[in-house]
Amino acid sequence: MVFYYKARPDAGDYTIYMGADKNENEELIKYGxxxxxxxxxxxxxxAHVYLRLRKGESVDSISDGLLEDCAQLVKAHSIQGNKMNNVEVVYTPWSNLKKGPSMDVGQVGFHNPRLVYVLTVEKRVNEILNRLNKTRVERRPDLKAEKDASNAAEKAERKMQLKDKKRRGEMERQEKERQAEIRSYKGLMIAEKMTSNRQIASAGKSMQEVEDDFV
Known part of the structure; x- marks a missing residue:
């Protein structure tokens, strides 16, 4: 079971979610x-709480209000943390989570500790939690299928980007060739390199003789 919440409206259309237990957390870690x-x-x-950003967004782009929603939710779903003031909450991109074979269920480490951020939650704010709980939806998603679909979409997007890059490269190559051809043509048309009919006449040669000389 996964619980889904809607963040505060003024923060944008963001989904916050978490697993019902440590076994569900394990699945969320695997298929993030x-x-x-x-x-x-x-x-x-x-609890392990997740915020799903939009494509292209990063941790640094998360607004203060959105951070507060996530931090209040994770604090409220900690037996010890919910009773404490000035609780520290850590957050990091899903890709920075590291799962070792010797770790307990639901336990994680980090690939790069410098990508782990910390914020302090001074106290529980029931107004925020009540608002979030009103949006809660329980689902049993096929996390693997969602992951596979996301990977397929990302692969297709990369393929399209590569195709577009090749197309633009070919267009640039053709344009360079065209410009080179124009420059070459202009070089042939320079006046001092051309022979006028008057020059031919003054040299006492007919057009036929000039053509014969050229051949």
Whole structure:
């Protein structure tokens, strides 16, 4: 079971979600998407909360209000963290999560600790939690199918980008050839390199003689 929430409207159309238990968290870790950002209360157990960004967005682009929604949600779903003030919440891109074979279910590490951000939640804000809970939807998604579909779409997009890049490269090549041909043609048409009919006449040669000389 996965719980889905809608972030505050003024932050934009963003989905926040989390697993119902540690086994579900394991699936979310496995089948996360590049657009996902992971949240967890630091140093104590809590739910694994995810924020799904839009394509092209990064952790640095997350607004303060959106961060607050995610942080309040993860704090509220931590037995210890929910009772504490000034709780530290860590968050990082899903791609930075590292899962080792010796780790317990739901436990994760990080590939690059420098990509782990920390924010402090001063206290629980029921107004935020009540608003989020009103949007909650429970689903049993096929996470693997969603992951496969995302990978397929990304592969198709890369293929289109490569095709477009090749097309633009070919157009640029043709344009360079055209410009080179124009420059070459202009060179042939320089006045000092051309022979006028008057020059031919003054030299006492007929057009036929000039053509014969050329051949």
């Amino acid at each position: 998407l590049p657009e996902d950002v992971w949240f967890h209360v630091d140093k104590v157990s809590s």
